[in-house]
Amino acid sequence: MKKFLTLLCMITCIFGLTACGSGEQLTEYEQQKVDYAQKLASEVIVPMLSQFEKDAYFDEYTPEEVEYMIGSQYSLNLKGYGFTRAVSSFASAKEDMGAITGVGSTSASIDGNEIIVEVEVTGEKKNATAEVIFSNDSFMYLESAALNPSSGMGELMGVAALNTLIGMGTVFGVLILISLIISCFKFINKAQDNAAKKKAPAQEPSGVDNALAQIVEQEAAADETDDLELVAVIAAAIASSEGAVTTDGFVVRSIRRRR
Numbered sequence: 001m002k003k004f005l006t007l008l009c010m011i012t013c014i015f016g017l018t019a020c021g022s023g024e025q026l027t028e029y030e031q032q033k034v035d036y037a038q039k040l041a042s043e044v045i046v047p048m049l050s051q052f053e054k055d056a057y058f059d060e061y062t063p064e065e066v067e068y069m070i071g072s073q074y075s076l077n078l079k080g081y082g083f084t085r086a087v088s089s090f091a092s093a094k095e096d097m098g099a100i101t102g103v104g105s106t107s108a109s110i111d112g113n114e115i116i117v118e119v120e121v122t123g124e125k126k127n128a129t130a131e132v133i134f135s136n137d138s139f140m141y142l143e144s145a146a147l148n149p150s151s152g153m154g155e156l157m158g159v160a161a162l163n164t165l166i167g168m169g170t171v172f173g174v175l176i177l178i179s180l181i182i183s184c185f186k187f188i189n190k191a192q193d194n195a196a197k198k199k200a201p202a203q204e205p206s207g208v209d210n211a212l213a214q215i216v217e218q219e220a221a222a223d224e225t226d227d228l229e230l231v232a233v234i235a236a237a238i239a240s241s242e243g244a245v246t247t248d249g250f251v252v253r254s255i256r257r258r259r
Helices: 002-024 028-051 056-060 063-074 080-097 153-183 185-199 207-242
Strands: 100-111 114-123 128-135 142-149
Touching: 028 080, 028 100, 028 114, 028 128, 028 142, 056 080, 063 080, 080 114, 080 128, 080 142, 114 142, 153 185
Parallel strands: none
Antiparallel strands: 100 114, 114 128, 128 142
16 A cells, blocks of 8 residues: 555646746747747836836827827837736836836736746835736737835735734724623513513413312311311310300300310
């Protein structure tokens, strides 16, 4: 089993290395296009886009008119809509990084029907990376471009801390809200009970209750009868011991049992 797993890992590594090697290999024609895209992006596209302060100038023109004007002026094949969006991206990024002071190294790769070029750009306040995308064909159309300012470690830590605080605050806020809702349940139950008592009609005594009441009354009457008989017997005994004929002169006020 161990030998099989080892062999499987070796085969996987070989295929992975083969795939990586095949992805990095370019034909001579593709390499020429990549080199030309890097040169065009660093020497023409980035300096040209950095000249525009905003894209309001192009609002009056259609994408086709923008393609004709910019293409004829700079001898470029471009997409009008993608060019106006690139101008907007460069203008907004320059507000954070300041004026562009230089263009650095470039790198490029082919991704399907696109050639993606990344250009390092330096600014007065911070640096940025320009991403320029061309069509992967013989015409090399400029499809889009964007300028992405680089964030320092302090900014990244600040954003991470802010996201953490927002997340923790949201969790605690929800927990507090849930506890308040649960604490209100007792008031809701009391209100429901009071409403049920007000709405409930007066219940008439059932047959079982009537029967129990009659039994209690009968037992009370029987106890009272037994007490009266006992009083009569005691009064007669006392009258006999005193030599009296009747018990009219005797009044029994209480009876106490003695040992």
